[in-house]
Amino acid sequence: MEKEPSINVLGEPLADCSHDPVTGFFRTGCCDTNAMDQGSHTVCAILTAEFLAFSKYVGNDLSTPRPEYGFPGLNPGDQWCLCAGRFLQAYEEGCAPEVNLAATHQRALDVVPLEALKAKAVAT
DSSP states (O other), X not given: OOOOOOBBTXXXXXXXXXXXXXXXXXXXXXXXXXXXXXXXEEEEEEOOHHHHHHHHHTTOOOSSOBGGGTBOOOOTTXXXXXXXXXXXXXXXXXXXXXXXXXXXXXXXXXXXXXXXXXXXXXXX
């Protein structure tokens, strides 16, 4: 199945999110997506300790390394293609991470209002 067009929430070409650690549904460093990406890993987030603790609390431990899956574990400051629904949940709880809009795929807008993404945006 092909990727959807690599366009960000600003209507521009999608920028890379992270290659260290390598992120994205396709593990290409970009928050590209397609119909197989049921979690919509489309929000390029700059992780914080508060968000990582929240994510672990709600059942998605992103900080513990899982070498059997090639997952290094994430740390504050890492950029990661976050599921749009998890970002929205954290936003509504007041602990959303910052967002790189240039690297956030336009499909995130299917779940997250642009105003919420802009409220957490950082200059890139």
